[in-house]
Amino acid sequence: MPVEIDDSAAEARAQGWRTLAALHARIEDALERALQREHRLSVSEYSVLDVLARQDGFHLRMNQLSGAVVLSRSATTRLVARLEERGLLQRYLCPDDRRGVYTEVTADGRAALERARPTHDESLAAALRRAEELPELAPLVTTLAVLPRAEGEGSAE
Amino acid sequence: MPVEIDDSAAEARAQGWRTLAALHARIEDALERALQREHRLSVSEYSVLDVLARQDGFHLRMNQLSGAVVLSRSATTRLVARLEERGLLQRYLCPDDRRGVYTEVTADGRAALERARPTHDESLAAALRRAEELPELAPLVTTLAVLPRAEGEGSAE
DNA sequence: CCGAAATAGTTGCGTGTGCATCATTTTGCA
């Protein structure tokens, strides 16, 4: 009965998705609290700084940035505006395409990122340890550590 | 140099987290659009119905539900309120502990869930196929399919 | 047995996000 086979494949995918979502939510929750408490940074804000700092020239266009953090254009606009107000980021128009806007992380932004990184890494490690104790999450946590390294990984979308 | 070893472990975890977050965001985005468009359900709303429908007696206490969907108590209150207004859910006080509130999926709710499930499963499959074409996400997608099945998995936190 | 502490759930408030829309600039087709 092919339908049965198909159903069970769908159920396996749904099961994998539930596990992924549960692990993601727990980690994000832990990171959000820790980064907010100690550095006044949200996970999105940290991500933006991290992504930009990894780029050659420390800059990216808004559109690429949206893709990298998987956020809408409008959310990205305001996220960048917040970070710019705090001096962690700088915006300037694209010389060759005047529709485009470059966002570049400043020296202050890179410094803030490096200050926040230990907090980020420690609470990530702690969240993973806690997740590993839950039988339904442990397998995914383990496989996560075994994932092959992406060498480039910096470029967006 | 032990610090170097520690750094590289932290970087490996961060890399795994970035991959997990990227895959999660893409899948959630796809599910959100599809469920919203075809069934006026958010991913959270679908999750609540799905979790409850999987319980014996189709009910759970608010607190357990918050844990299962990894949302704050206040968010859960309003999420449940929305679904109750649509008749997909029912609330009643815990007889033995009058602080507690049970939430139970109605027959309408289970019907709505079953109508939405194909949409959910199809866009999940589609999102996974797209993700598999991205070299940095493909390994995680593959391992997700190999995750062992949790037999119980229904009970919340 | 009574009152303090803990627990469950709700509500006011501030804020971050997506959608629809808009202005500006570039691209492409005739």
Added chain:
DNA sequence: TGCAAAATGATGCACACGCAACTATTTCGG
């Protein structure tokens, strides 16, 4: 060359979320 279509980013708006504060109920110590 000229003008419609596409693309980029910003803004008005509605809304879901988390935090803090509140009420109601239960639990626990004296």
